[in-house]
Amino acid sequence: MVRAPCCEKMGLKKGPWTPEEDQILISYIQKYGHGNWRALPKQAGLLRCGKSCRLRWTNYLRPDIKRGNFSKEEEDTIIKLHEMLGNRWSAIAARLPGRTDNEIKNVWHTHLKKKLKQNQPNSKIKIQSFPETFKCDAVNHPTHLMKLENQGFAPVSPQQSCSEFSSVVTSENLNMDSSVTVSEIDESFWSETLSSSKNSSMPADYPAIVTDPELQFQCSSISTLEPICSYGFSNEDLGFWYNPFLDAGDSLELPGY
DNA sequence: AAGTTTCACAACCGCCTAGGC
DNA sequence: GGCCTAGGCGGTTGTGAAACT
Secondary structure, eight states, X not given: OOOOOOXXXXXXXXXXXXXXXXXXXXXXXXHHOOSOTTTHHHHHTOSSOHHHHXXXXXXXXXXXXXXXXXXXXXXHHHHHHXXXXXXXXXXXXXXXXXXXXXXXXXXXXXXXXXHHHHHOSSOEEEEXXXXXXXXXXXXXXXXXXXXXXXXXXXXXXXXXXXXXXXXXXXXXXXXXXXXXXXEEOOTHHHHHHHHHHHXXXXXXXXXXXXXXXXXXXXXXXXXXXXXXXXXXXXXXXXXXXXXXXXXXXXXXXXTTO
């Protein structure tokens, strides 16, 4: 692919936008829309590349953008969504009306990452009861790229057959309020897990716990899940755990979300 | 008060993907 | 099917402001 010449070589301007440039862009888009970003700057009389115009509009000038500091609620939402989705800023922004991916990315790197480090030295989730109602305090776990280990609970791993997995997940050695250590795993875990579950002993209708985009938890079956990236599954962007005690369609309570 | 460092955030860069031809 | 382009995304950088020495 032939890369387009950079802005400077084309004699186009870079760097911070002036109020005059902003006004030209706003007026043009209000009048004609932004069907073709590449052609827009020329037609509007701006010495900018289309990409720069698109970024300025989507990140700063759009009328539906919420300016100002993030509220506590918004910060909490970002933290929770980041646990589920990782650095998928646009997916996170889609769930925060009026906020842009760039803004969320910045607030994450400048505030929230530090805040999390200070507040959460240990990565643990708490199992409150199991298996009648699966409850967990998910506030502290870092991302959904994790493996639940020991104390009688583990997600399915590529090496485990269905029966082996069932035997691992028992409630007998789980006490109320017992904790489960969480460790991060590499991205191949989920893709391997999916291929393993599809290839072998995992029944197609094996129940899974699925987090949906609205942060509601529900059960589904593995047959309805599709990989969307190396570490997630679903039609959209979901994390999941297996729980053989649940049937597809069951609902669960997961405080903290 | 002046110089230096740190912080916050806007903007850019380069890669990827979808879609048209 | 291959090429090309536009748009979208996440990572990174640049720069002005604030805090610190």
